[in-house]
Amino acid sequence: MSQVLYRKYRSQNFSEVVGQEVIKITLQNAVSSGSVAHAYLFTGPRGVGKTSLARILAKALNCTDLKEGQPCIKCENCEAVANGRFLDLIEIDAASHTGVDNIREIIEHVKFSPSKGKFKVIVIDEVHMLSKGAFNALLKTLEEPPAHAIFILATTEVGKVPATIISRTQRFDFKRISQADIVEHLKKVGKSEKLKVSDEVLKLIARAAEGSMRDGLSIYDQIISFSGGKVTKELAEEILGLPPFHLNQDFLQLLSERHLGLALKFIKDLSINGRDLSGFGNMFLEYLEKLLSYKIENNSAEVWGLTPEDLEKLVEQSRSVSIKDLIRLINLFLEAVPKVKYSTIPELPLELAVIEFLEDDETKRFGDGEKKTTEVTGKVTDLVAKKRPVTKENHFASEPVEEKIVVEDLKKTEESGPAKPITANLSKIMEKWNHFISEVSKHNHSLVSSLQLCNQESCKDGTLTLSFPYRFHKDAVEQRKNKDTVEKVLEQVYGGRIKLRCLVTAEVGSEPEEKKVDGGLIDEALKVFGA
Ligand SMILES: [Zn+2]
Incomplete structure (x- = not known):
């Protein structure tokens, strides 16, 4: 990964360091008050400023023009540190110098007085990589360090550093740098480099950097060199x-x-196109969160830094999604997204979240008495309307309907959840079936062959269920125009409004309704999964 910008814009004194406020103030105060410890432990993720602060501390300890603990960055010593040629600063990478001999060499060197500055500063990066022997040798020195030696041990995995070593050091836990701080810094860098990069892009970079300034600058470098x-x-x-x-x-x-x-299919396609599914999941969650807060507060949209087009779409979409749905989706995706990284099939957790969202939804929709009653009531009201004009008074009146289509007490139905206000008779349907088909043929001849092939499965709750041996026939009958025709003829022949429901014969037998819906969903899912 490119490191040009990272090297060029490495912070040179305490105030230039981004984030880590407590640590830099503590160190600066320690330098200015002369109370510097002999060993420090800098722990935290990569790229958050551990090595930079170690070098700044080395400068501050040896600067010939120190001001309130802040190195001047101009004197000979400061410049030598910045250029990596200060003899009293020793930096080793424990990852490649794990052995006891490496540490012994350093310890020998430390015994001598500094050649240029006041202190010898020894920075051991990735200190957790040292061998047991090396740690023991180091421990002895940390127990009785020479007065002019300052050790700075840096690690990304403090758990692997022996407790005996930790107890000899003053420990600082470096935090990930906030996205806002990274964006701010990238802006400064962009300004000095005379780059024209939108805040939106900087935010994307900062998000991808995951709290590491080094990663942020490397990505920035990469994007610029590609662009x-x-x-x-x-x-x-x-x-x-x-x-x-x-x-x-x-x-x-x-x-x-x-x-x-x-x-x-959408998720599958993301995966096939090599998109980062975890990145997508997080982005989607952020989007849901924005939508939710927009729906609740209605005014937070300005601060999100979206393009006007994206903002417009967000506002538009907020109208068609309910708060309840948003909350359910957020909950499901909060659980699913972290699993993406650990799943052997990365798209699976997201796919399951989708299925769960829609499956629950379907079950609720069909199992929910309230909605069903409203729907059925609507139908029954229509039936009643056939018999006499609907007035305010008789709108919910109960009245038996001829041809064995029975209307029960509708008021009661409304109050007491799911009910079966209509019992249409399948045998009655069969009785007039040939007549019905001949009537259909007057409107649309091509429908006849499909209807002749079908089985009449059931007729209840005002819905006639037909099954077709082939999907082709089912699809033909279900085409909006055809379905309207069939329902119109049904009404005409049987004297009441009957809704048509079509199945493929293979799907029959999975009653009740909820199960059927589940089956459909799972079938559909299996199709997409390629099972
Ligand atoms: Zn200086």
Whole structure:
């Protein structure tokens, strides 16, 4: 990974260090008050400023023009440290110098007085990599260090550093750098380099850096060198392997419109196209969070730094998604996204979240008495309307309907959840079936062959269920125009409004309704999974 910017913009004194406020103030105070410890332990993730602060401390301890603990960065010693040729600063990488001999060599060297400055500073990076013998040798020196020696041990894995060593040091836990701080720093760098990069791109970089300034600058470097001068958001997304922002909206659209198959295919496609699924999951969660807070507060949209187009789409989408759905989705994806990295099939956790979201939804939709009652009531009201005009008074009146279609007490139905207000008779349907088909043939002849092939499965709750041996026939009958025709003729022949439901014969037998829906979802899922 390119390190040009990282080297060029390494912080040179305490105030230039981004983040780590407590640590740099403590160190600066220690230098200015002359109370520097003999051994420090810098722990924390990579690229958060451990080595930079170690060098700044080395400068501060040897600067000939120190001001309130802050190195001047101009004197001979400061410059020598910055250029990596200060003789009293020894930096070793324990990852490649693990042996006891390496440590012994350093210990010998430390015994001599500093050649140029006041202190010899020994920085041991990735100190947890030292061998047991090396740690023992180091421990002896830390127990009785020469007055002019300052040890700085840095590690990303403090758990592997022996407790005996830790107890001899003053420990500082470095934190990940916030995205805002990284963006701020990248802005400064961009300004000095005369780069024109939008805040939006800087935010993408900062997010990908995951709290590491070194990574942030390396990614920045990479993007600039790829861009040939013009850094667009799309290019940045491409280099970072991030899915473009509009995919959030496309994906949510599929979910809110309950397209299970398409939503699963969407995830598959991301995976096939080599998108970072974990990155997408996190981006989607952020999008959901924005939508939710927009729906709740209605005014936070300005601060998100979205492009006007993206913002417009977000506002538009906020109208078609309920708060309840957003909360459910956030919960499901909060659980699924962290699993992506550990799953042998990375797309699986996201796919399961999608299925769970839509499956629950379907079960609720069909199992929920309230909704069903409303729907059925609507139908029954229509039936009643056939018999006499609907007035305010008789709108919910109960009245038996001829041809064995019975209407029960509708008021009661409304109050007491799911009910079966209509009992249509299948044998009655069969009785007039030939007549029905001949009537259909007057409207649409091509429908006849399909209807002749079907089985009449059931007729209840005002719904006639037909099964077809081949999907082709089912699809033909279900075409909007054809279905309207069939329902119109049903009404005409049987004297009441009957809703048509079509199945493929293989699907029959998975009643009740909820099960059927589940089966459908799972079938659809299996299709997408290629099972
Ligand atoms: Zn200086």
